[in-house]
Amino acid sequence: DVKVTQSSRYLVKRTGEKVFLECVQDMDHENMFWYRQDPGLGLRLIYFSYDVKMKEKGDIPEGYSVSREKKERFSLILESASTNQTSMYLCASSSPGQPNQPQHFGDGTRLSIL
């Protein structure tokens, strides 16, 4: 069974801090994704990656960056955290090839920016 592990379930940071959210998957998936989940807005894609060192912007990349140095790990970085980045962050991974392969999600990190 695929396991996607996010390093923290809950995180509290201050405005202006640099924040790192880590995600690791154990199924050798090439595709990895970062979403934020807000009430009434569903999941919105921030960044995704199809391979090591490769990244693509999603729908709401502003204020975020990502790093994919190893295949199993995909990090989301808030360069200078702001209160409007308080949200639930979800990481997902999927196998390559057919686009109908489902994404497997981590438990999420609830991030509060004070």
Added chain:
Amino acid sequence: AQSVSQHNHHVILSEAASLELGCNYSYGGTVNLFWYVQYPGQHLQLLLKYFSGDPLVKGIKGFEAEFIKSKFSFNLRKPSVQWSDTAEYFCAVNANNAGNMLTFGGGTRLMVKP
């Protein structure tokens, strides 16, 4: 860009009632369609998916969904809900020209009263 609309943000039902959650998408080409479920405190899980063939697809836990191409819809149904179906449900669409990217609806929070 495609968008996904889920008409009901909150649904409250009694046990044994029938369920139908609406999902409409805006994309004229070939699509792959998904329903995900998020039980309280748990990660998103795939409920069912459609990518070709019979437009009526069956998923886990007695759920099914029907793809009606002419209506751009993929509504989720269950004939008799249980208290354990209390969760948030997300419809997601992958357009065939969008690689492995998913666009999610805003989610529907279902509460089933015992």
